[in-house]
Amino acid sequence: MIDISSSVMQALLVLIVAGPLLGAATALLPPPPGLKGRSPEQAVLRHGVTVTGAVLIAAIVLALGFDRDHPSTIQASTDVSWIPALDIHFHIGVDGISLPLLLLTALLTFLCALHSYARPPEGPSAPSAPSPRSFVALLLLLETGTLASFAVLDLLLFFLAFETVLVPMYFLIGRWGGEGRQAAALKFVLYTLLGSVVMLLGLLLVGLRAHTFDMVALATDNGRGLSASVQVIAVLAIGLGLAVKAPMWPLHSWLPDAHTAAPTVGSVLLAGVLLKMGTYGFVRIVLPIAPHGMHTFAPYLAAFGVAGIVYGSLACLALARAGAKGDLKRLIAYSSVGHMGFVLLGIATMTPTGLNGALFANVAHGLITGLLFFLVGAVKDRTGSTDLDTLAEDSGAALYGRAPRLGGLVAFGAVASLGLPGLAGFWGEMLAMFGAFRPADGLSRPAYLTFMALAGLGTLLTAAYLLVVVRRVCMGPGRLEGTGAGTAGGGPAPVLAELPDVRGHEFAAWTPLVALTVLAGLWPAALLGLTNPAVQQLLAGGPK
Numbered sequence: 001m002i003d004i005s006s007s008v009m010q011a012l013l014v015l016i017v018a019g020p021l022l023g024a025a026t027a028l029l030p031p032p033p034g035l036k037g038r039s040p041e042q043a044v045l046r047h048g049v050t051v052t053g054a055v056l057i058a059a060i061v062l063a064l065g066f067d068r069d070h071p072s073t074i075q076a077s078t079d080v081s082w083i084p085a086l087d088i089h090f091h092i093g094v095d096g097i098s099l100p101l102l103l104l105t106a107l108l109t110f111l112c113a114l115h116s117y118a119r120p121p122e123g124p125s126a127p128s129a130p131s132p133r134s135f136v137a138l139l140l141l142l143e144t145g146t147l148a149s150f151a152v153l154d155l156l157l158f159f160l161a162f163e164t165v166l167v168p169m170y171f172l173i174g175r176w177g178g179e180g181r182q183a184a185a186l187k188f189v190l191y192t193l194l195g196s197v198v199m200l201l202g203l204l205l206v207g208l209r210a211h212t213f214d215m216v217a218l219a220t221d222n223g224r225g226l227s228a229s230v231q232v233i234a235v236l237a238i239g240l241g242l243a244v245k246a247p248m249w250p251l252h253s254w255l256p257d258a259h260t261a262a263p264t265v266g267s268v269l270l271a272g273v274l275l276k277m278g279t280y281g282f283v284r285i286v287l288p289i290a291p292h293g294m295h296t297f298a299p300y301l302a303a304f305g306v307a308g309i310v311y312g313s314l315a316c317l318a319l320a321r322a323g324a325k326g327d328l329k330r331l332i333a334y335s336s337v338g339h340m341g342f343v344l345l346g347i348a349t350m351t352p353t354g355l356n357g358a359l360f361a362n363v364a365h366g367l368i369t370g371l372l373f374f375l376v377g378a379v380k381d382r383t384g385s386t387d388l389d390t391l392a393e394d395s396g397a398a399l400y401g402r403a404p405r406l407g408g409l410v411a412f413g414a415v416a417s418l419g420l421p422g423l424a425g426f427w428g429e430m431l432a433m434f435g436a437f438r439p440a441d442g443l444s445r446p447a448y449l450t451f452m453a454l455a456g457l458g459t460l461l462t463a464a465y466l467l468v469v470v471r472r473v474c475m476g477p478g479r480l481e482g483t484g485a486g487t488a489g490g491g492p493a494p495v496l497a498e499l500p501d502v503r504g505h506e507f508a509a510w511t512p513l514v515a516l517t518v519l520a521g522l523w524p525a526a527l528l529g530l531t532n533p534a535v536q537q538l539l540a541g542g543p544k
Contacts, residue, residue, distance in 0.1 A: 004065030023051030071096030118505030199241025231293030264377030305344030312338030354435020361428025
């Protein structure tokens with residue numbers, strides 16, 4: 001921790017939230033003379049790297065200035081009246097719950113901008129093909145919405161930030177995506193928009209009945225100003241909107257199509273950041289503001305979360321088997337349904353252990369799945385396909401032999417995703433199951449023990465399909481062209497073309513994710529030390 005004045009901390013958080021929006025606006029302007037580089041396209045992509053890099057640096061400085069001795073306190077707070085007639089404030093701030101997600105968002109967006117600078121996105125080859133200028137503007141607008149969602153402390157401001165991400169993600173999928181991109185983008189918008197309409201009604205109900213939209217005041221009141229029936233209705237309405245974004249089974253069906261069609265950076269941000277907005281809303285809004293309503297629906301949330309764990313794992317196993325024509329991006333999308341099921345289970349326990357596990361799993365999933373989508377994008381660039389049967393053929397894609405560093409990273413991402421102890425994926429899922437072992441008072445322990453057992457089964461199924469993927473994609477004879485010596489029967493040996501291994505820009509984009517996955521696995525206290533006091537305070541009556 002470094003000593004930074006409160007006014008500077010406030011300015012840093014405002015810069016983090018508003019900076020990408022200003023960057024998006026300037027990205028649409030012509031580049032100044034002398035800054036075009038080799039082309040205007042290169043200049044605007046460099047602009048994206050510069051803006052996201054500046055936001056990341058500001059987020060790191062904010063984290064360094066954050067008072068780790070009081071992580072349950074809202075820090076860097078700015079509270080300015082915005083629409084007095086409706087008592088809506090521009091109220092932003094961070095605590096130990098939101099700060100890790102703020103850093104994760106800034107990091108992943110910067111890495112996506114860096115990846116896009118080295119490998120510009122390719123849209124459809126047509127006279128109306130989208131330009132890098134609009135791509136960078138949409139990327140920065142998406143960053144604005146996600147960062148604001150984790151920083152705002154007003155219910156209606158949260159809704160606006162929550163909805164801001166829909167437009168840029170729709171165009172990122174619809175204009176730069178692959179086959180089926182238009183249908184996938186439309187499905188994404190329709191699902192999330194319909195959920196958001198219901199969520200808005202719940203937010204308005206809470207704000208009007210409590211006479212304030214301030215999330216800190218509402219959390220401190222801890223539902224005392226809301227009747228039991230109002231809390232139940234509010235949790236049902238708000239929870240439905242958040243569950244679509246999470247995504248909770250059976251409201252998940254937009255996710256596999258969106259991931260399969262999205263460009264690499266779209267998949268990274270969709271899995272690494274956007275899904276976290278739904279689960280964050282449960283922790284920041286639903287749990288402290290309407291605890292009675294949350295207590296009523298907690299067993300159902302846990303049941304749906306566990307159903308997602310098992311369903312996602314079985315779907316991945318079906319996609320991974322030979323002859324299924326399973327798409328690797330689609331498989332990782334279904335794996336996200338399972339991993340986010342652990343987050344929902346942890347939240348539904350309503351215990352400090354479960355909530356800490358949920359928040360840890362949020363960050364771990366962002367790091368690991370973001371890395372996996374980067375890696376799948378690299379495999380597609382080299383082989384032209386993400387179809388598992390095409391990649392595996394008869395002998396396996398043999399990445400270990402054809403591109404050993406790439407193959408090793410794919411295997412690393414797989415074992416991190418299956419929850420190997422010592423890596424980030426382990427702690428969140430373990431703590432979520434520990435929370436289910438002894439849920440909050442008033443929740444049925446036999447039911448939660450059943451949920452815990454089913455979640456444990458899900459971890460076994462997860463290990464099964466990921467190991468199948470590693471075997472089919474990474475293993476094989478690995479002979480390079482001109483090195484085959486023949487088979488035992490005298491026939492020609494399989495000859496596999498060498499693939500380019502990890503390139504410089506890929507190394508730069510992936511290394512932070514690998515390092516943080518290892519660091520979080522070996523030193524979980526770095527993250528839990530932030531979240532635990534804030535969670536304890538949240539359960540006791542909200543942040544101060």
